[in-house]
Amino acid sequence: MSLNADAAAALAPVLERIDADLDAATARLLTLMRIPSISTDPAYKSDCLSAAQWLVRDLQSIGVDAEIRTTPGHPMVVGHVGDDTAAPHVLFYGHYDVQPVDPLDLWDNPPFEPAIEDGPDGPVIRGRGSSDDKGQLMTFIEACRAWKSVHGTLPCRITFFFEGEEESGSPSLVPFMTDNAEELKSDIALICDTALFQSKTPAITTMLRGLLGEEITISGPTKDLHSGFFGGAAINPIRVLAKVIAALHDDQGRITVPGFYDGIQELPDDIAAQWQALSFDEKAFLGDVGLSTPAGEVGRTALEMVWSRPTCEVNGITGGYTGDGFKTVLPARASAKISFRLVGGQDPHKLRESFRTYVKSMLPPDCDVEFRGHGASPASVMSTQNPAFEAARGALSDEWPDTAAYIGCGGSIPIAGYFKQILDMDAMLIGFGKDDDQIHSPNEKYDMESFHKGTRSWARVLAALSA
Template sequence: MSAPSLDPVLSRIDSDISAATERLMELLRIPSISTDPAYKGDCETAADWLVADLASIGVEASKRPTPGHPMVVGHAGPEGADVPHVLFYGHYDVQPVDPLDLWDKPPFEPELQETPKGTVIRGRGSSDDKGQLMTFVEACRAWQEIHGELPCRITFFFEGEEESGSPSLVPYMKENAEELKADVALICDTAMFDPKTPAIVTMLRGMLGEELTVIGPDKDLHSGFYGGAAMNPIRALSKVLAALHDDQGRVTIPGFYDGVPELTDELKAQWEGLGFDAGKFLGEVDLSVPAGEQDRSALEMVWSRPTCEVNGIWGGYTSAGFKTVLPSEAHAKISFRLVGTQDPLAIRESFRTMVQELLPEDCKVEFKAHGASAASQMEISDPAFEKARQALSDEWPNPAAYIGCGGSIPIAGHFKKILDMNAMLIGFGLEDDALHSPNEKYDLNSFHKGIRSWARVLDALSR
């Protein structure tokens, strides 16, 4: 049931959708590729565009310099101790477009296209994250136009380096913590469960990366002269990698599961009610059998359970033809997705100890770290979460669900650690949006109903 103040806002969104789409197209035409220095000026242009657009709806917004690309920060809404205050985060930078020859249309000449599934907005950044960011801005525009003010206090926080590792983000947040602090953070850089089922992501896996080099003889050896007598580093590495999992798919590193929580019965029932088809999910990539912990559902495997995956192996001769050589070194890269309160640094130490214990006498190992971040778990006992879930349910055909995310979105953890506030991750992307790939798109329905959804969420959070 919507409040009387909400209905005219929703009507305004519906009548303004063409103009809202054109505003998004303007932003999509700016090639704000953050990782390529050649586009530094375009990132500045995108930040300026957002400052001007926010100002057009009454937001006190400005471009804030960083050592890299600028932040855009704005404030609007009624003041007062009893007025809820939310922070909305999005990013205006986009991924590079390579390989360009795989795009059907120029990536920064966005357009509406008709597809068998409906109308889509085609162009780089349409889903990740400009289209998602603008759903929130357009919801605020409609509130402002109808009522002359926003329903609650809002801080807008837009980043320009998300696609290049966010090097300026944490220092900026620490230096400006007082200005950014709010009751709850809203993040739009996520997706629906399916085209009819909205979702709030409440758990994000952390990440640990490790690279190891196993070293044996001091040079590559002729396998005819030394084979059998000399230890082959690839053989030693293969033994290590094979030992990382047992026959049931569990990771064998000592202490690995310390801090891994069990799902609540309520959340498990919600996930079971989503009707996820593991066979279809794997069948789309020509697989059929879930390979993780065998006592867990496929959704648990990708949302709420930790993983250990070998991402690359190399060593010896791999070029054309054949060379009978025992290599001097063998290499592997391994990533761990972490959940709950798993300690990435403790796991790193345990992993390295295990590797050293498994190596034969004539081999040594060198390690190289590739980042370590803990998982994020949101406190859904906060009443704001249930208010938002119900608001989303009122807009879409199926009830909204609390879901997990197999990937890692560090900003949610930063909000908790630096600003001590929960984050709600609500987005309207779909799995076929081709994020980071050629021909990226955002469904027009996602854009339209995403705007309406944010209007409902703001209404719910303000009451």
């Protein structure tokens, strides 16, 4: 989508200002990164508050009416700018908290003493939070700063919404969003916590898989039994558990839980064509982890399997004696942790009941089963029929060498679902991280190209959405 002449003329000096201000923008990011805002460790509570306060001051410096909002945990930062009710209204979400830095001895330099270093593809910003999520968050703020500096105002109404508990499960997020729904509701949400596709192609994530976790424990005899005295005559819960697990998939890789595929739609033709054009290297994807052959549903590509198809995976099994040496025992109990990645149309609560009924139907006499649920969140599917999506895709394509694509995400990003469930608004997930950013790991980095072009990208997106 091309900008009209007026919008293009307004954008050009903003991009020039971003280029000229890159050193100062980088210095601001490094200042924020020096604050060790580790949300999961109570020892850093005051640092999380300091990071929130820093962001409030920075937003206020560009004319945003920003303030700290207290929660039972770490504070939220909320800010508003613009009062033209006829103008588009976007909400930008990011998080200022970071992961712990352990193991500290694997860092080449102190994690909260960030620096610019030479990388294989150019300079990088090295330090905890550089990519996840302070660097990504600041790309948007810097784009807004450039707009304000050039034009004295921002191109549309913007709500800024930053949390400090994303890396520790976001316990305060849903209650806060529910209590402040009217204030936060906008035309669309923007989230900068994702990456370029294969580190080079700009992307808008439109599909996020949901997650259902189940722990099952099958019990048989009242105590562990000697396999010489009871073997053959007594039921072995491990054997029953193994039979249950083996029955969860058929020979075509499809999941056998009754009703599992109810409501699932096939990938739209236009999205399938975009994915095909990405030229995803399936052999390299598997080869990097020592594998060679896709193991999921027969007839599906690897991208389909990790982005748009549901899964059932066994994440852990326990039972009997697992220590050194050997012990001839029939265990009284055997357990497994099983996770389901879900796609659009699937109801996690219905699937939980169907799974439990299915397991019970496979139990032989003298066996019982206990279930323990571990979360049940539905998938998020964004409607690309919303004109904002195509406007943003065109803006990203204008900034990067590769044409931007709509992609899926095999994991789960709960905030996107919350925007839909609580605020009834779609979210665009646009990020500029790269596959080797080492987020959550020692020596985290964010390419200077990602920071610079990410800022320019947001300026273009704001121009496109406002036009």
